[in-house]
Amino acid sequence: MRPEIVLFGDSITEESFKSGGWGASLADNYSRKADVVLRGYSGYNTRWALFLLHHLFPLGSATPPVATTIFFGANDAALSGRTSERQHVPAEEYKENLKRIVHHLKECSPAMLVVLITPPPIDEEGRFKQARSLYGEKAIPERTNEVTGVYAKQCVELAKELCLPSINLWSKMQETEGWQKKFLSDGLHLTPEGNAVVHQEVVRVFNEAGLSATEMPYDFPDYLEIDGKAPEKAFQQQCL
């Protein structure tokens, strides 16, 4: 009955309903109007995401989502030959995989708003500290900011090619001084302030695309419109 907005991505999406998370904030914005559906898969890259496509977004669904955010790349950009190499996907394949995801979603529903989000920047110091806590002194960096930037560029380029809105989180976050600790908790995942940036950017893009929460109607009457003595009137107008 209500429109659905799907958040499809990796751990940065999966964790988006923790306190101060961007997904929860979005669900709060669309409360009474649309359902925000969490489809975040920690550790996943775009290659593995492809296996989920037909399950999460079945073709021929009578009620496809009105909007989907695609937020991968942080794991694809893990360096080859390092601790997280299992997650590594070459940048060209990352772009190709994103394109296949977009095409599938548009096949589900040509009207679906599809928003591409780049991975956030990497705070290499924070990431290295995290690696040392897991692997001890032998730890070596498994992601760099520069390499992640290459993936961000591929993502934004694809969005331009396909005329889709995108959020260049990699660039956006680096505009703020002290972004490394302000927006990232372990060099990769988001602090509440980092979540606020994602939330603000998603709201901006949704608004520009005509999916503003404030302009969408309530599913059922505002309680202020309900006559205490004849409540059926308000419900007759809106939903009976």
Place this chain on the structure above:
Amino acid sequence: MRPEIVLFGDSITEESFKSGGWGASLADNYSRKADVVLRGYSGYNTRWALFLLHHLFPLGSATPPVATTIFFGANDAALSGRTSERQHVPAEEYKENLKRIVHHLKECSPAMLVVLITPPPIDEEGRFKQARSLYGEKAIPERTNEVTGVYAKQCVELAKELCLPSINLWSKMQETEGWQKKFLSDGLHLTPEGNAVVHQEVVRVFNEAGLSATEMPYDFPDYLEIDGKAPEKAFQQQCL
């Protein structure tokens, strides 16, 4: 595809996806396992909730929710003859309405876990301050803790009669010293600490009823189980 857990209630449910909210925390717990669906209607009492039943929970649905929390009463308990009297529903009718909601849900799905939650206690001082900020010096209290307690009792009694789990939030919160300001922001709505109490109680009841998030399976493979060189294996086992 995923099981659904519906949160049905008034503003204390509608606001449950704000930062630190009990609904968002629950969605985080069930991430990758079940969808937590927000159906909170600010200002609604049980009389008005009845108008929504067939829309939100259509009979004959192939995929009814596995669980629903019913969390009304804060508005039903507004005093007659005061500012919020439009929302007032007599305590006996409140109980009867709750019963009709439960019966409808059990008709949708006899296996559905239905959890009744009482309204929280009222911090009369906080509530009065809120009323004065809206109506000035002429403001008079529109809810009392004692009267809300009568509704909480009806709710818990009904749960016993129908052999349903319930959460007596009205009693539970008052066990903690300083509950008035610790758990309530304006004498009625919840602070982050108040949200934590609701979250903890819902998790406890869900666990006792066999709907523990930690024991539910992931919808798709944990990334640690995916072979980097032959990812299809993990997906073949679990979802292809």
